[in-house]
Amino acid sequence: MQNGIVRKEKTSISNRIFIVGNIKADEDLIINGKVEGNVEIRNHNLFLGPSGRLQGKVHGLNVRIRGQMKGDIKAAGKVEITQEATFAGKIKCKRISVEEGAYFHADVNLGSKFAKKGTFEET
Numbered sequence: 001m002q003n004g005i006v007r008k009e010k011t012s013i014s015n016r017i018f019i020v021g022n023i024k025a026d027e028d029l030i031i032n033g034k035v036e037g038n039v040e041i042r043n044h045n046l047f048l049g050p051s052g053r054l055q056g057k058v059h060g061l062n063v064r065i066r067g068q069m070k071g072d073i074k075a076a077g078k079v080e081i082t083q084e085a086t087f088a089g090k091i092k093c094k095r096i097s098v099e100e101g102a103y104f105h106a107d108v109n110l111g112s113k114f115a116k117k118g119t120f121e122e123t
Contacts, residue, residue: 015051022056029060031067042076050084063093 010028013019017033024040031039032049038057039046045062048054052067062077068086073079075093083101092109 013052015049048085 008028010030011025012030013033013035015032019033019035020037022037022040023029023035025044027041028045028047029039029041030047030049031052031054033051034053036055039054039060041058041060043061046058046060046064048063048065048067048069050066052069054067054069055071057072057074058069059074061075062079063073063075064080064082065085065087066082067084070088072090073093075091077093078095078097079091079093081087081096081098081102081104083099085099086103088103088105090107090109094111096108096110098104
């Protein structure tokens, strides 16, 4: 807090940065560069910008993809795949939105509770 103003911290990886390795952060993360590795920001948000490239696993609160991602997403909240995005992988989250025009190839697991074996009617 500075001068009575609460600021939410965030880190930005610019489009001139290329990271090979895992990232663990305790604040929101914006990726406009290239990351090959896992990103763990459990209680924070990830924003993959239009120039961002990510190959790896993400574990976060909310995740918004505008760039290219190949990997898995585990979000406690919402995953957003925008029309500019290219995504391939697995997603586990409470809510998801996929805009028209996005390339989206994924296995999606929604909700916090899952049906027990044998609870669906057999056809």
